[in-house]
Amino acid sequence: MSRRVRMWMVAIAGAAVAVGMGLAFVDLPSFGGSHHPYRDAAIHGSVAHQTANAVSAVNFDQRGLDTFGEESILFASIIGVSALLRPSKEEQEAGPSQPGRVMEATRILGYAFIPLVLIVGLDVISHGVITPGGGFQGGIILASGIHLLYVAGSYETLGRLRPVRLFEHGEAIGAGAFACLGIAGAATAMGFLANLIPLGSFGQLFSAGTVELLNGAVGIEVGSGVIVLIAKFLDQAILLGPQKS
Amino acid sequence: MTFIVGAALTLVLAAAIAVVASQDPSRQAVTLSVLGVSLTVLFFALQAPDVALSQLAVGTAIVPLMVMLTISKIRGGR
Numbered sequence: 511m512s513r514r515v516r517m518w519m520v521a522i523a524g525a526a527v528a529v530g531m532g533l534a535f536v537d538l539p540s541f542g543g544s545h546h547p548y549r550d551a552a553i554h555g556s557v558a559h560q561t562a563n564a565v566s567a568v569n570f571d572q573r574g575l576d577t578f579g580e581e582s583i584l585f586a587s588i589i590g591v592s593a594l595l596r597p598s599k600e601e602q603e604a605g606p607s608q609p610g611r612v613m614e615a616t617r618i619l620g621y622a623f624i625p626l627v628l629i630v631g632l633d634v635i636s637h638g639v640i641t642p643g644g645g646f647q648g649g650i651i652l653a654s655g656i657h658l659l660y661v662a663g664s665y666e667t668l669g670r671l672r673p674v675r676l677f678e679h680g681e682a683i684g685a686g687a688f689a690c691l692g693i694a695g696a697a698t699a700m701g702f703l704a705n706l707i708p709l710g711s712f713g714q715l716f717s718a719g720t721v722e723l724l725n726g727a728v729g730i731e732v733g734s735g736v737i738v739l740i741a742k743f744l745d746q747a748i749l750l751g752p753q754k755s
Numbered sequence: 756m757t758f759i760v761g762a763a764l765t766l767v768l769a770a771a772i773a774v775v776a777s778q779d780p781s782r783q784a785v786t787l788s789v790l791g792v793s794l795t796v797l798f799f800a801l802q803a804p805d806v807a808l809s810q811l812a813v814g815t816a817i818v819p820l821m822v823m824l825t826i827s828k829i830r831g832g833r
Contacts, residue, residue, distance in 0.1 A: 634808070642807075647808040654817065740820065743825070747825070
Protein backbone atom coordinates (compact mmCIF):
# COMPACT_ATOMS: atom_id res chain seq x y z
CA MET A 511 0.00 0.00 0.00
CA SER A 512 1.50 3.29 -1.02
CA ARG A 513 1.91 6.22 1.32
CA ARG A 514 -0.70 8.18 -0.63
CA VAL A 515 -3.40 5.50 -0.20
CA ARG A 516 -2.55 5.18 3.47
CA MET A 517 -2.92 8.91 4.07
CA TRP A 518 -6.30 8.88 2.34
CA MET A 519 -7.45 6.00 4.51
CA VAL A 520 -6.30 7.85 7.66
CA ALA A 521 -8.11 10.98 6.52
CA ILE A 522 -11.38 9.14 5.80
CA ALA A 523 -11.28 7.09 9.01
CA GLY A 524 -10.33 10.16 11.05
CA ALA A 525 -13.22 12.14 9.58
CA ALA A 526 -15.65 9.29 10.33
CA VAL A 527 -14.48 9.08 13.95
CA ALA A 528 -14.69 12.87 14.31
CA VAL A 529 -18.28 12.94 13.00
CA GLY A 530 -19.28 10.03 15.26
CA MET A 531 -17.71 11.60 18.34
CA GLY A 532 -19.31 14.97 17.51
CA LEU A 533 -22.76 13.38 17.24
CA ALA A 534 -22.22 11.48 20.51
CA PHE A 535 -21.08 14.57 22.40
CA VAL A 536 -24.17 16.58 21.38
CA ASP A 537 -26.39 14.43 23.60
CA LEU A 538 -24.07 14.38 26.62
CA PRO A 539 -25.21 16.20 29.75
CA SER A 540 -23.07 19.29 30.33
CA PHE A 541 -19.90 19.02 32.44
CA GLY A 542 -20.31 19.39 36.21
CA GLY A 543 -24.11 19.38 36.26
CA SER A 544 -26.16 18.46 39.32
CA HIS A 545 -28.25 15.67 37.77
CA HIS A 546 -26.57 12.33 38.54
CA PRO A 547 -29.06 9.46 38.70
CA TYR A 548 -26.36 6.78 38.91
CA ARG A 549 -24.55 8.56 41.74
CA ASP A 550 -27.79 8.86 43.72
CA ALA A 551 -28.56 5.15 43.29
CA ALA A 552 -24.99 4.10 44.16
CA ILE A 553 -24.81 6.25 47.29
CA HIS A 554 -28.22 5.03 48.44
CA GLY A 555 -27.02 1.44 48.03
CA SER A 556 -23.74 2.08 49.83
CA VAL A 557 -25.42 3.77 52.82
CA ALA A 558 -27.93 0.90 53.00
CA HIS A 559 -24.99 -1.51 53.44
CA GLN A 560 -23.15 0.66 55.99
CA THR A 561 -20.25 1.38 53.63
CA ALA A 562 -18.85 4.89 54.13
CA ASN A 563 -16.63 4.75 51.02
CA ALA A 564 -19.15 4.63 48.19
CA VAL A 565 -16.45 3.64 45.69
CA SER A 566 -15.69 0.49 47.70
CA ALA A 567 -19.41 -0.24 47.87
CA VAL A 568 -19.62 -0.08 44.08
CA ASN A 569 -16.43 -2.13 43.60
CA PHE A 570 -17.06 -4.92 46.08
CA ASP A 571 -20.79 -4.93 46.75
CA GLN A 572 -22.92 -3.49 43.97
CA ARG A 573 -20.60 -4.53 41.13
CA GLY A 574 -18.56 -7.23 42.88
CA LEU A 575 -18.69 -9.43 39.80
CA ASP A 576 -16.87 -6.78 37.73
CA THR A 577 -14.10 -6.60 40.33
CA PHE A 578 -13.91 -10.40 40.35
CA GLY A 579 -13.39 -10.26 36.59
CA GLU A 580 -10.70 -7.61 36.91
CA GLU A 581 -8.85 -9.53 39.62
CA SER A 582 -8.98 -12.67 37.50
CA ILE A 583 -7.52 -10.74 34.56
CA LEU A 584 -4.68 -9.47 36.77
CA PHE A 585 -4.10 -12.98 38.12
CA ALA A 586 -4.01 -14.51 34.65
CA SER A 587 -1.74 -11.80 33.22
CA ILE A 588 0.79 -12.22 36.00
CA ILE A 589 0.85 -15.97 35.36
CA GLY A 590 1.33 -15.20 31.66
CA VAL A 591 4.20 -12.79 32.33
CA SER A 592 5.85 -15.33 34.64
CA ALA A 593 5.64 -17.95 31.94
CA LEU A 594 7.06 -15.62 29.27
CA LEU A 595 9.88 -14.32 31.47
CA ARG A 596 11.09 -17.68 32.77
CA PRO A 597 14.78 -18.19 32.08
CA SER A 598 15.33 -19.96 28.78
CA LYS A 599 17.83 -22.77 28.22
CA GLU A 600 20.55 -20.54 26.77
CA GLU A 601 20.32 -18.05 29.59
CA GLN A 602 22.27 -18.91 32.66
CA GLU A 603 22.54 -16.88 35.77
CA ALA A 604 25.34 -14.43 35.23
CA GLY A 605 24.70 -13.04 38.67
CA PRO A 606 24.68 -9.35 39.39
CA SER A 607 28.22 -8.38 38.39
CA GLN A 608 28.96 -5.82 41.05
CA PRO A 609 26.53 -3.88 43.19
CA GLY A 610 26.21 -0.39 41.73
CA ARG A 611 27.13 2.68 43.72
CA VAL A 612 24.20 4.10 45.69
CA MET A 613 24.35 7.71 46.83
CA GLU A 614 24.30 8.14 50.60
CA ALA A 615 21.27 10.43 50.39
CA THR A 616 19.35 7.85 48.33
CA ARG A 617 20.29 5.13 50.78
CA ILE A 618 19.20 7.07 53.88
CA LEU A 619 15.95 8.32 52.30
CA GLY A 620 15.20 4.85 50.94
CA TYR A 621 15.58 3.12 54.29
CA ALA A 622 13.66 5.93 56.05
CA PHE A 623 10.78 5.58 53.62
CA ILE A 624 10.44 1.78 53.71
CA PRO A 625 8.54 1.60 57.04
CA LEU A 626 6.59 4.74 56.18
CA VAL A 627 5.41 3.41 52.82
CA LEU A 628 4.58 -0.02 54.27
CA ILE A 629 2.46 1.57 57.01
CA VAL A 630 0.67 3.79 54.48
CA GLY A 631 -0.01 0.69 52.35
CA LEU A 632 -1.48 -1.27 55.26
CA ASP A 633 -3.49 1.79 56.30
CA VAL A 634 -4.93 2.24 52.82
CA ILE A 635 -5.94 -1.45 52.67
CA SER A 636 -7.43 -1.63 56.15
CA HIS A 637 -9.40 1.61 55.81
CA GLY A 638 -10.66 0.80 52.31
CA VAL A 639 -14.22 0.65 53.60
CA ILE A 640 -14.26 4.12 55.13
CA THR A 641 -11.72 6.28 53.31
CA PRO A 642 -10.52 6.54 49.70
CA GLY A 643 -8.34 3.65 48.63
CA GLY A 644 -8.65 -0.05 49.22
CA GLY A 645 -7.06 -3.38 48.46
CA PHE A 646 -5.86 -2.52 44.96
CA GLN A 647 -4.25 0.81 45.82
CA GLY A 648 -2.84 -0.36 49.14
CA GLY A 649 -1.50 -3.56 47.60
CA ILE A 650 0.45 -1.65 44.99
CA ILE A 651 1.76 0.79 47.61
CA LEU A 652 3.00 -2.18 49.68
CA ALA A 653 4.65 -3.75 46.64
CA SER A 654 6.39 -0.47 45.71
CA GLY A 655 7.52 0.01 49.30
CA ILE A 656 9.25 -3.37 49.40
CA HIS A 657 11.20 -2.47 46.26
CA LEU A 658 12.73 0.52 48.04
CA LEU A 659 15.02 -2.20 49.44
CA TYR A 660 16.46 -2.51 45.94
CA VAL A 661 16.72 1.25 45.44
CA ALA A 662 18.41 1.87 48.79
CA GLY A 663 20.19 -1.43 49.30
CA SER A 664 21.04 -3.99 46.70
CA TYR A 665 19.54 -6.77 44.68
CA GLU A 666 20.82 -9.34 47.19
CA THR A 667 19.16 -7.56 50.10
CA LEU A 668 15.89 -7.54 48.23
CA GLY A 669 16.26 -11.21 47.31
CA ARG A 670 16.89 -12.22 50.92
CA LEU A 671 14.02 -10.26 52.45
CA ARG A 672 11.44 -10.94 49.74
CA PRO A 673 10.82 -14.65 49.26
CA VAL A 674 9.15 -14.75 45.84
CA ARG A 675 7.65 -18.19 46.44
CA LEU A 676 5.76 -16.89 49.46
CA PHE A 677 4.23 -14.11 47.37
CA GLU A 678 3.36 -16.54 44.58
CA HIS A 679 1.28 -18.41 47.14
CA GLY A 680 -0.09 -15.11 48.48
CA GLU A 681 -1.38 -14.16 45.06
CA ALA A 682 -3.20 -17.45 44.69
CA ILE A 683 -4.60 -17.28 48.22
CA GLY A 684 -5.95 -13.75 47.65
CA ALA A 685 -7.60 -14.69 44.36
CA GLY A 686 -8.95 -17.91 45.88
CA ALA A 687 -10.36 -16.11 48.92
CA PHE A 688 -12.23 -13.67 46.66
CA ALA A 689 -13.78 -16.57 44.73
CA CYS A 690 -14.64 -18.47 47.94
CA LEU A 691 -16.41 -15.44 49.41
CA GLY A 692 -18.38 -15.17 46.18
CA ILE A 693 -19.32 -18.86 46.29
CA ALA A 694 -20.28 -18.51 49.96
CA GLY A 695 -22.82 -15.92 48.88
CA ALA A 696 -24.16 -18.25 46.22
CA ALA A 697 -24.26 -21.17 48.71
CA THR A 698 -26.51 -19.20 51.06
CA ALA A 699 -28.84 -18.60 48.12
CA MET A 700 -28.31 -14.85 48.29
CA GLY A 701 -26.37 -14.72 45.04
CA PHE A 702 -22.71 -14.78 43.97
CA LEU A 703 -20.67 -12.22 45.99
CA ALA A 704 -23.74 -11.24 48.03
CA ASN A 705 -23.07 -9.25 51.20
CA LEU A 706 -23.89 -11.95 53.70
CA ILE A 707 -22.11 -11.21 56.97
CA PRO A 708 -23.26 -8.67 59.59
CA LEU A 709 -22.87 -5.13 58.31
CA GLY A 710 -21.77 -3.38 61.50
CA SER A 711 -22.26 0.34 61.92
CA PHE A 712 -21.59 3.06 59.39
CA GLY A 713 -18.10 4.55 59.40
CA GLN A 714 -16.52 1.96 61.72
CA LEU A 715 -13.26 0.20 60.81
CA PHE A 716 -14.99 -3.19 60.75
CA SER A 717 -18.18 -2.50 58.89
CA ALA A 718 -19.78 -3.09 55.50
CA GLY A 719 -19.83 -6.91 55.80
CA THR A 720 -18.08 -8.77 53.00
CA VAL A 721 -16.78 -5.51 51.49
CA GLU A 722 -14.09 -5.45 54.17
CA LEU A 723 -13.09 -9.09 53.54
CA LEU A 724 -13.10 -8.79 49.75
CA ASN A 725 -11.02 -5.65 50.16
CA GLY A 726 -8.45 -7.58 52.18
CA ALA A 727 -8.41 -10.47 49.68
CA VAL A 728 -7.74 -8.03 46.84
CA GLY A 729 -5.01 -6.37 48.91
CA ILE A 730 -3.22 -9.70 49.38
CA GLU A 731 -3.66 -10.69 45.75
CA VAL A 732 -2.58 -7.39 44.19
CA GLY A 733 0.30 -6.79 46.62
CA SER A 734 1.71 -10.30 46.12
CA GLY A 735 0.99 -10.27 42.40
CA VAL A 736 2.84 -7.02 41.75
CA ILE A 737 5.81 -8.22 43.82
CA VAL A 738 5.97 -11.42 41.71
CA LEU A 739 5.63 -9.37 38.52
CA ILE A 740 8.48 -6.98 39.39
CA ALA A 741 10.57 -9.92 40.61
CA LYS A 742 10.33 -11.56 37.18
CA PHE A 743 11.36 -8.34 35.45
CA LEU A 744 14.24 -7.76 37.91
CA ASP A 745 15.47 -11.33 37.42
CA GLN A 746 15.54 -10.87 33.67
CA ALA A 747 17.23 -7.47 33.78
CA ILE A 748 19.74 -8.06 36.57
CA LEU A 749 20.27 -11.73 37.29
CA LEU A 750 20.22 -13.03 33.72
CA GLY A 751 21.96 -10.00 32.36
CA PRO A 752 21.66 -8.30 28.99
CA GLN A 753 20.21 -10.03 25.98
CA LYS A 754 22.77 -11.63 23.73
CA SER A 755 22.11 -11.09 20.08
CA MET B 756 -13.22 24.67 40.40
CA THR B 757 -13.43 24.80 36.62
CA PHE B 758 -10.16 26.72 36.62
CA ILE B 759 -8.38 23.96 38.57
CA VAL B 760 -9.77 21.26 36.26
CA GLY B 761 -8.70 23.32 33.23
CA ALA B 762 -5.21 23.80 34.63
CA ALA B 763 -4.91 20.06 35.39
CA LEU B 764 -6.09 19.18 31.87
CA THR B 765 -3.50 21.55 30.39
CA LEU B 766 -0.83 19.88 32.52
CA VAL B 767 -1.91 16.44 31.27
CA LEU B 768 -1.81 17.67 27.67
CA ALA B 769 1.69 19.11 28.09
CA ALA B 770 2.97 15.94 29.77
CA ALA B 771 1.40 13.71 27.11
CA ILE B 772 3.06 15.75 24.35
CA ALA B 773 6.37 15.44 26.22
CA VAL B 774 5.99 11.62 26.25
CA VAL B 775 5.29 11.50 22.51
CA ALA B 776 8.10 13.94 21.75
CA SER B 777 10.72 12.02 23.78
CA GLN B 778 12.83 10.08 21.29
CA ASP B 779 14.84 7.90 23.64
CA PRO B 780 12.72 5.16 25.30
CA SER B 781 14.53 5.52 28.63
CA ARG B 782 13.73 9.23 28.71
CA GLN B 783 10.19 8.31 27.73
CA ALA B 784 9.86 6.22 30.90
CA VAL B 785 10.62 9.34 32.94
CA THR B 786 8.20 11.58 31.03
CA LEU B 787 5.63 8.79 31.33
CA SER B 788 5.86 8.98 35.09
CA VAL B 789 5.45 12.77 34.89
CA LEU B 790 2.28 12.12 32.87
CA GLY B 791 1.22 9.75 35.66
CA VAL B 792 1.57 12.50 38.25
CA SER B 793 -0.36 14.98 36.07
CA LEU B 794 -3.19 12.48 35.65
CA THR B 795 -3.20 12.02 39.43
CA VAL B 796 -3.63 15.79 39.84
CA LEU B 797 -6.46 15.75 37.29
CA PHE B 798 -8.33 12.88 38.99
CA PHE B 799 -7.89 14.57 42.35
CA ALA B 800 -9.27 17.84 40.95
CA LEU B 801 -12.25 15.89 39.60
CA GLN B 802 -12.88 14.58 43.15
CA ALA B 803 -11.94 10.97 42.44
CA PRO B 804 -9.34 10.23 45.15
CA ASP B 805 -9.67 6.44 44.74
CA VAL B 806 -8.73 6.59 41.08
CA ALA B 807 -6.04 9.18 41.80
CA LEU B 808 -4.41 6.79 44.27
CA SER B 809 -4.47 3.91 41.78
CA GLN B 810 -3.03 6.14 39.05
CA LEU B 811 -0.29 7.41 41.34
CA ALA B 812 0.80 3.90 42.33
CA VAL B 813 0.55 2.26 38.91
CA GLY B 814 1.32 5.13 36.55
CA THR B 815 4.25 6.75 38.33
CA ALA B 816 5.97 3.78 39.91
CA ILE B 817 5.18 0.34 38.51
CA VAL B 818 4.79 1.01 34.76
CA PRO B 819 7.90 3.24 34.35
CA LEU B 820 9.89 0.71 36.40
CA MET B 821 8.81 -2.12 34.11
CA VAL B 822 9.70 -0.03 31.05
CA MET B 823 13.15 0.80 32.48
CA LEU B 824 13.89 -2.84 33.36
CA THR B 825 12.82 -3.98 29.89
CA ILE B 826 15.03 -1.36 28.24
CA SER B 827 18.04 -2.35 30.32
CA LYS B 828 17.47 -6.00 29.43
CA ILE B 829 17.21 -5.31 25.70
CA ARG B 830 20.00 -2.73 25.49
CA GLY B 831 22.42 -5.01 27.21
CA GLY B 832 24.00 -3.82 30.33
CA ARG B 833 24.24 -1.04 32.81
